[in-house]
Amino acid sequence: MKKIQTLLNFFLNEKFKDKSENVIIYISIIAFIGHLLFIFLNKINFIQLELVTSLYNNPIAAIYTPFSFILIYEVYLLVYYLPKSTTIYIGKQYEIILLIIIRRIFKDISNLELTSNWFAVKYDLIFLYDIVAVVVLFFLIFIFYRLSDLQKKEAVINDKIERFIAIKKGIASFLVPVLLILSFYSFYDWIVKSFFSVNELVYNFDDINKxxxxxxxxxxxxxxxxxxxxxFLHSDKFSTVIRNSGFIISTIMIKLSFNTEGILNDILLVFSVVFGILILLIHNKYEKLKKNI
Incomplete structure (x- = not known):
């Protein structure tokens, strides 16, 4: 058991994080070049990739692949920061959804028609919604981290908090193998359904983002x-309970967004971050007020 815990802790140390960053960069470059090669081979009809034509008929769409690996690294960072800071952990969730939208833009850019009748074309409108959502979410994440910094300056470390951090480290350690298994299963399931399943010959590749x-x-x-x-082991303060409950609601809204599309998807994602910001803002104000009483 001790060896397993040591192995899991290895994934959460700073050296592994730095090495992972370098590895992801190299893998992203190789994957980008490989994707471009597939597009070229598809263009000259050397291979036929009809099922995934939206990803293999435009060189710009090749950016989708390295972004997928960057997202994997962001998932790892989320787990890495879980024991260190709850607000940074939530902020990483927001960064992930922002990167998912950016990745989606690179995928959908091959569907743009760029006609004078822009507002009547579905994919052109989705592209416009996503572009606006990226700017708004980027600004909202900036605000969230500013509020998070103000909270950290006022934080006081005691024995109960150290015990809570140790518990979060244990949860993060458990998440490492869970997310690895989930990622391999998701990739395997997509490959099988996309290329080998007779019942999935007509496959909705909008679902690739899910x-x-x-x-x-x-x-x-x-x-x-x-x-x-x-x-509750280190604090039963009303403001902390509401803050953490609010973050759960924010994450649930992000989860629900995967069942929507178009402008509703962007609105739900933006609102989830706005909700998280408001919860954190009110929490900080509440804590400041309590100290002055």
């Missing part, structure tokens, strides 16, 4: 609930 991440956010909801329950 691969792994829909299940991933389900896991995060369960993790957030565990964090909320364990938080």
């Amino acid at each position: 691969i792994f991440f829909e299940d991933f956010f389900t896991v995060l909801i369960l993790v957030d609930v565990l964090i909320l329950l364990f938080s």
Whole structure:
């Protein structure tokens, strides 16, 4: 058991994080070049990739692949920061959904028609919604981290908090193998359904953006609930309970967004971050007020 714990802790140390970053960069470059090669081979009809034509008929769409690996690294960072800071952990969730939208833009860019009748074309409108959502979410994440910094300056470490951090480290260690298994299963399931399943010859490749991440956010909801329950070990403050409960609601809204599309998807994602910001803002104001009483 001790050896297993040592192995899991290995994935959460800073050296492994730095090495992982370098590895992901190299893998992303190789994957980008490989994707471009497939597009070229598809263009000259050397291979036929009709099922995934939206990803293999435009060189710009090749950016989708390296972004997928960057997202994997962001998932790892989320787990890495879980024991260190709850707000940074939530912020990483917001970063992930922002990167998912950016990745989706690179995928859908090959569907743009760029006609004078822009507002009547479905994919052109979706592209416009996503572009606006990226700017709004980027600004909202900036605000969230500013509020998080203000909270950290006022934080006081004691024995109960150290015990809570140790519990979160244990949860993060458990998440490492869970997410690895989930990622391999999601990739395997997509490959089977896309290329080998007779019943899935007509496959909706809009769902490619849901691969792994829909299940991933389900896991995060369960993790957030565990964090909320364990938080009672070091604090039963009303403001902390409401803050952590609000973060769970924010994560649930992100999860629900995977069942929507178009402008509704972007609105739900933006609102989930706005909700998280408001919860954190009110929490900080509440704590400041209590100290002055």
